Amino acid sequence: MPAFKPVLLEAVGVPDGHTIASYKSRGGYAPLEKMLGEKQPADVVEMVKASGLRGRGGAGFSTGLKWTFLPKDHPGPIYLCVNADESEPGTFNNRILMEDDPHQVIEGIILSSYATRASTAYIYLRYEYPHSWHRLQGAIDEAYAAGYLGKNIQGTNFSLDIYLHRGAAAYICGEETGLIESLEGKRAWPRIKPPFPAIEGLFRKPTVVNNIETMACVAQIARRGVEWFKSIGVPADPNNPRDPGSYGPKLYCLSGHVEKPGCYEAPLGITARQLIDEFGGGVWKGRRAKAVIPGGISMGLMTESELDTPLDFAGPGRVGCLGLGTAAVVVIDDQTSIVDFLHNSCRFFAHESCGQCTPCREGTSWSLRMLERIKAGRGRLKDLDILLELGQTMGMMPGSTICGLADGAAWPIKNAIKKFRGEFEDYIKRTNPSGWMVTDPVPALQIVGAH
Amino acid sequence: MIAPKRVLTDEMVAKIEALAPRYPNRRALTLPALHIVNAELRHVPLEAVVEIARVLGLAPAEVQDTLTFYQFFHQEKPHGKVRAFVCRSVSCALRGGDHLLEHLCHKNGIAPYGTTPDGELTIEPAECLGACDFAPCILANDDLLKNMTPEAAEAELKKPRARAT
Numbered sequence: 178m179p180a181f182k183p184v185l186l187e188a189v190g191v192p193d194g195h196t197i198a199s200y201k202s203r204g205g206y207a208p209l210e211k212m213l214g215e216k217q218p219a220d221v222v223e224m225v226k227a228s229g230l231r232g233r234g235g236a237g238f239s240t241g242l243k244w245t246f247l248p249k250d251h252p253g254p255i256y257l258c259v260n261a262d263e264s265e266p267g268t269f270n271n272r273i274l275m276e277d278d279p280h281q282v283i284e285g286i287i288l289s290s291y292a293t294r295a296s297t298a299y300i301y302l303r304y305e306y307p308h309s310w311h312r313l314q315g316a317i318d319e320a321y322a323a324g325y326l327g328k329n330i331q332g333t334n335f336s337l338d339i340y341l342h343r344g345a346a347a348y349i350c351g352e353e354t355g356l357i358e359s360l361e362g363k364r365a366w367p368r369i370k371p372p373f374p375a376i377e378g379l380f381r382k383p384t385v386v387n388n389i390e391t392m393a394c395v396a397q398i399a400r401r402g403v404e405w406f407k408s409i410g411v412p413a414d415p416n417n418p419r420d421p422g423s424y425g426p427k428l429y430c431l432s433g434h435v436e437k438p439g440c441y442e443a444p445l446g447i448t449a450r451q452l453i454d455e456f457g458g459g460v461w462k463g464r465r466a467k468a469v470i471p472g473g474i475s476m477g478l479m480t481e482s483e484l485d486t487p488l489d490f491a492g493p494g495r496v497g498c499l500g501l502g503t504a505a506v507v508v509i510d511d512q513t514s515i516v517d518f519l520h521n522s523c524r525f526f527a528h529e530s531c532g533q534c535t536p537c538r539e540g541t542s543w544s545l546r547m548l549e550r551i552k553a554g555r556g557r558l559k560d561l562d563i564l565l566e567l568g569q570t571m572g573m574m575p576g577s578t579i580c581g582l583a584d585g586a587a588w589p590i591k592n593a594i595k596k597f598r599g600e601f602e603d604y605i606k607r608t609n610p611s612g613w614m615v616t617d618p619v620p621a622l623q624i625v626g627a628h
Numbered sequence: 629m630i631a632p633k634r635v636l637t638d639e640m641v642a643k644i645e646a647l648a649p650r651y652p653n654r655r656a657l658t659l660p661a662l663h664i665v666n667a668e669l670r671h672v673p674l675e676a677v678v679e680i681a682r683v684l685g686l687a688p689a690e691v692q693d694t695l696t697f698y699q700f701f702h703q704e705k706p707h708g709k710v711r712a713f714v715c716r717s718v719s720c721a722l723r724g725g726d727h728l729l730e731h732l733c734h735k736n737g738i739a740p741y742g743t744t745p746d747g748e749l750t751i752e753p754a755e756c757l758g759a760c761d762f763a764p765c766i767l768a769n770d771d772l773l774k775n776m777t778p779e780a781a782e783a784e785l786k787k788p789r790a791r792a793t
Contacts, residue, residue, distance in 0.1 A: 254652075263758050264755070264756060264758070265756070266717040266718045266719065266755070266756040266760075267717075267718060267719050267756070267760050268756070268758065268760075269758040269759060269760055269761060271758075272758050272759070303758070304700065305713070305754070305757050305758060305767055306758065307767075307770040307792065307793055308770070308772065310793070311793075338650075340650045342659070342660070343659065343660070343663055344659070345659060345662070345663070345698035345700040345701065346698060346699065346700045346754070346755075347697070347698055347699075347700075348755060359659065360656060360659075361653075361655060361656050362655040362656045362657065362658030362659060362690075362694060363655070363658075363690075363693070363694055364693060364694055364696075364697035365697060380651075380652050380653065380656075430760060430761070431761075432719035432760035432761060432763060433718070433719050433722045433723075433760075433763075434722055434723075438719075438760060438761045438762075438763065439761045440761060470718070474717075474718050505760070507718055507719055507722070507760070509722060513722065517721075518718070521716075521717070521718050521721045522718065524716075525717055525718070525755055525756075528755060529755060531697075
């Protein structure tokens with residue numbers, strides 16, 4: 178086991194670790210009191226910028242830089258939306274933080290609100306986390322009672338209210354402008370950007386949207402300092418001026434075919450193989466990994482031979498994956514059919530496409546229909562080319578959709594077919610011996626449920 | 629003429645109004661209001677949509693537009709006293725999630741999204757419940773059922789449970 182002491186997860190396993198008394202006994206809220214007393218909001222922005230913290234929600238954008246996009250001297254209100262709609266398959270780090278150490282999250286929210294001059298923060302929490310709901314509400318109540326929330330916090334002229342807002346089981350609400358639309362009471366259709374939320378966001382006011390783990394990192398940077406944060410992770414590549422580096426600890430969610438699934442904290446840049454072997458106890462049942470998702474299903478697949486890739490912000494992209502995403506690592510063993518995997522992925526995105534952009538709505542739906550047909554033994558080799566064409570034409574990158582959901586739907590398709598084409602071809606030839614070579618159009622099968 | 633029966637109770641309206649100071653406009657109360665009604669009625673019938681719209685000063689179509697976006701709110705009839713979301717996303721699927729769903733539907737004689745005739749249990753496929761460390765898992769009302777086998781899940785879903793909050 179690497180000699181790295183968990184910081185973000187320090188409360189896990191601590192009796193009553195979720196209470197304000199426990200949090201304060203570990204040093205919590207003292208940094209907040211100090212910052213409110215001694216620092217200006219701009220100082221806190223500078224601190225977070227200097228730390229190199231990049232957003233933990235999936236996109237990896239510099240948190241401090243995002244804050245500087247807010248208009249200067251805006252009369253307000255400015256809003257902070259905390260994204261707790263954690264819905265990326267394989268991801269559960271926010272849940273652990275909210276359940277086991279909610280005050281760490283809340284201190285981060287208060288510091289971030291102070292920095293951005295927000296007077297209201299909404300935590301958009303997915304419906305599926307009732308336990309997080311109760312833990313967070315309890316912690317918010319404690320923070321009000323202790324004078325860390327409400328009017329004139331700690332005798333300053335800074336006031337802040339935090340409200341919990343509950344989602345209703347829709348993946349797209351994790352997209353920042355989908356979240357904003359949902360919070361406003363509308364269908365969660367992402368907005369065309371620009372204008373970015375920092376200029377025109379929630380209720381048409383300047384808004385910052387940050388992830389729960391990002392908030393926890395802000396609290397730890399305030400407590401332990403910029404130098405501590407920058408001492409962890411992977412420094413910026415000196416030969417690449419556009420690389421901001423991958424600093425700080427990261428919560429990796431390990432699941433699927435491993436002996437010990439769980440949420441593990443490690444310095445950014447640990448390799449997938451280290452994570453699986455040193456934390457996860459290896460691939461289950463003594464088997465080998467066939468493929469590994471590096472950071473949530475929308476990031477695509479790494480093969481066994483790519484497992485030494487460092488899981489920092491730049492690593493997964495070097496082996497053709499979309500990125501680090503949520504750092505949710507899902508292991509798929511060598512007994513699993515890659516056809517089944519891709520079917521599962523296509524089913525997820527067909528279900529969760531919000532329906533606003535035609536290439537995504539139709540592309541995800543047709544990719545599922547094709548996978549249903551392939552699984553039913555009616556696939557043709559030509560289908561693989563059609564699937565690849567779908568993958569290459571839907572998304573923000575080819576420029577056909579408003580948000581990145583379609584890119585996330587496309588990536589598993591592109592990675593799976595490019596990296597495991599042989600297995601797809603074998604499957605199709607074996608299950609459809611008389612029709613695999615057909616190139617004429619074929620009718621879709623009716624989609625069947627579990628029965 | 630008999631006045632049509634109200635669906636929203638005074639208590640529900642009071643709960644909705646209590647949240648109003650949190651938001652700068654009333655449309656943002658749509659999702660909270662739908663949750664408040666759904667928690668009581670286990671569905672949100674069209675009559676309730678019209679009444680929510682009246683309370684919030686919106687057109688019923690605006691509330692209905694939002695409601696239909698989320699598959700979460702049943703409209704035709706109430707879901708069961710226990711609503712079980714069976715995860716079928718990748719981490720659970722790798723550990724038997726699809727089989728779990730099929731088994732539970734079969735044993736209870738219902739199709740996915742269906743409710744048992746006695747109104748006790750609804751089984752719905754769910755996308756990632758964010759509990760992949762306990763795959764395969766089920767969310768039954770507010771209870772997370774971890775590391776489920778088909779047999780254990782079958783027994784768990786026979787138990788009465790506190791209402792979802």
